[in-house]
Amino acid sequence: MKKLYIETYGCQMNVADSEVVAAILSEEYTLTNTMQEADLLLINTCSVRDHAEQRVRARLRELAALKKGNASLLIGLLGCMAERVKEALLNEEEALDFIAGPDAYRTLPQLISRAQNRENPFNVLLSTQETYDDILPIRYDTNGVSAFISITRGCNNFCTYCVVPYTRGRERSRPPETILHEVEDLANNGYKELTLLGQNVNSYSWRNDKENMDFPDLIAAVASHVPHIRVRFATSHPKDISDKLLHTIARYPNICKHIHLPVQSGSDNMLNRMNRGYSREKYLQRVARIKELLPHCTLSTDIITGFCGETEKDHQDTLTLMETVGYASAFLFKYSVREGTLAAKKFTDDIPENVKARRFNEILTLQQQLSLNSNLKEVGKTVEVLVEGTSKRSNKQLFGRTSQNKVVVFDGGDRQPGDLVLVTIHRCTAATLIGK
Numbered sequence: 189m190k191k192l193y194i195e196t197y198g199c200q201m202n203v204a205d206s207e208v209v210a211a212i213l214s215e216e217y218t219l220t221n222t223m224q225e226a227d228l229l230l231i232n233t234c235s236v237r238d239h240a241e242q243r244v245r246a247r248l249r250e251l252a253a254l255k256k257g258n259a260s261l262l263i264g265l266l267g268c269m270a271e272r273v274k275e276a277l278l279n280e281e282e283a284l285d286f287i288a289g290p291d292a293y294r295t296l297p298q299l300i301s302r303a304q305n306r307e308n309p310f311n312v313l314l315s316t317q318e319t320y321d322d323i324l325p326i327r328y329d330t331n332g333v334s335a336f337i338s339i340t341r342g343c344n345n346f347c348t349y350c351v352v353p354y355t356r357g358r359e360r361s362r363p364p365e366t367i368l369h370e371v372e373d374l375a376n377n378g379y380k381e382l383t384l385l386g387q388n389v390n391s392y393s394w395r396n397d398k399e400n401m402d403f404p405d406l407i408a409a410v411a412s413h414v415p416h417i418r419v420r421f422a423t424s425h426p427k428d429i430s431d432k433l434l435h436t437i438a439r440y441p442n443i444c445k446h447i448h449l450p451v452q453s454g455s456d457n458m459l460n461r462m463n464r465g466y467s468r469e470k471y472l473q474r475v476a477r478i479k480e481l482l483p484h485c486t487l488s489t490d491i492i493t494g495f496c497g498e499t500e501k502d503h504q505d506t507l508t509l510m511e512t513v514g515y516a517s518a519f520l521f522k523y524s525v526r527e528g529t530l531a532a533k534k535f536t537d538d539i540p541e542n543v544k545a546r547r548f549n550e551i552l553t554l555q556q557q558l559s560l561n562s563n564l565k566e567v568g569k570t571v572e573v574l575v576e577g578t579s580k581r582s583n584k585q586l587f588g589r590t591s592q593n594k595v596v597v598f599d600g601g602d603r604q605p606g607d608l609v610l611v612t613i614h615r616c617t618a619a620t621l622i623g624k
């Protein structure tokens with residue numbers, strides 16, 4: 189068998205897609221984690237910010253050198269950057285032999301042979317139906333404890349700053365029976381935590397003569413099917429998070445009490461310009477409802493700072509919203525113009541880099557304080573932790589997560605990955621709970 193090495197950039201959906209790709213190629217290739225012995229090297233890419241693409245460009249220049257020493261090595265580019273830049277990449281990047289967009293992975297075997305013969309080695313067609321539903325992904329880079337399951341692909345929301353609707357195409361939902369089949373397979377293989385993935389899981393929708401399922405129905409079906417396995421989900425769009433979902437999360441002890449609810453900005457002006465479909469007030473009402481129905485639930489978010497036309501007042505609105513919600517953690521980004529998006533066409537990227545950087549530092553400093561406050565509330569408590577592995581700092585210590593998605597490092601004796609253990613928290617940092 190030939191050897192395949194895959195490098196994955198970008199979001200969790202790309203991680204899940206690389207596992208699908210490994211399965212599609214499994215008849216001809218086995219995976220290796222030594223790049224030097226690979227016959228085929230695949231780079232699964234992200235386009236969400238310019239920085240993500242620049243990293244891949246730099247990587248491709250390094251790989252061009254590797255290829256000089258190994259003439260038979262084939263290199264292919266997958267994912268969102270393949271979809272966005274398309275076949276032009278083949279001229280621009282010396283290292284590349286072929287490219288495949290996110291809906292073209294079933295054609296990889298043909299693309300590989302076309303690359304060997306140098307005949308049109310690209311496929312960037314998007315599909316309205318492809319969900320790779322019948323493919324059981326190969327979890328080649330796994331801790332054996334947690335796994336991702338794709339439940340939707342694509343996005344119809346067209347937030348004005350975002351490239352994803354263009355790189356991933358229209359939103360579509362995967363048939364529930366194929367999701368449950370994958371759940372069962374993971375359970376049989378000893379997995380203890382599953383994350384249901386989609387750009388907006390709340391718009392999951394499956395209808396045919398027999399069934400009519402929305403996201404709360406689906407997650408309830410998964411949670412009741414595997415009551416001893418933790419179930420997580422990402423991402424929840426704030427405009428679509430229903431009371432029905434919150435009641436479902438409350439009903440099942442194995443659905444984790446953590447919601448990633450990206451707000452992007454605390455200012456109505458910005459939310460409007462971003463086409464997010466909710467106001468500050470509406471977002472805060474949903475948060476109040478979460479706190480009422482799920483008192484032990486943590487919230488995390490994504491925030492973009494320095495979007496087109498963002499004033500100091502808009503920025504202050506983001507800071508006050510962060511404080512009101514009290515996020516346990518957040519992913520923070522400086523706005524990066526993406527060619528082809530509505531924001532690139534309609535607005536000017538008018539916030540100078542130094543102002544973006546200052547505002548970024550202000551939200552970062554505040555978030556560190558909020559994360560610390562959130563963690564301090566856990567000190568002295570005993571929490572349930574799913575062990576994922578040994579701590580990076582010391583192999584005598586274990587690490588894992590609570591249902592609330594808090595990272596815990598602890599003295600765990602001979603406990604193993606996959607064990608659920610009770611840990612008493614003695615101290616914390618903004619990022620970690622530390623206990624025994």
Ligand code: SAH
Pocket residue numbers: 236237349350351352386387388423424425450452490491492521522523524525526
């Ligand atoms: N579907 C998810 C987000 C996917 S992209 C959602 O709607 O929440 C992940 C995050 O990247 C977004 O939440 C946003 O905060 C950030 N992002 C997207 N486009 C960006 C851009 N052009 N510049 C900076 N950050 C961006």
Ligand code: SF4
Pocket residue numbers: 343344345346347350351352353387388425
């Ligand atoms: Fe992008 Fe908005 Fe879709 Fe998220 S919901 S992927 S931010 S367009």
Ligand code: F3S
Pocket residue numbers: 197198199200201202233234235236267268351352355356
């Ligand atoms: Fe990046 Fe594509 Fe995911 S742009 S964030 S890899 S959907």
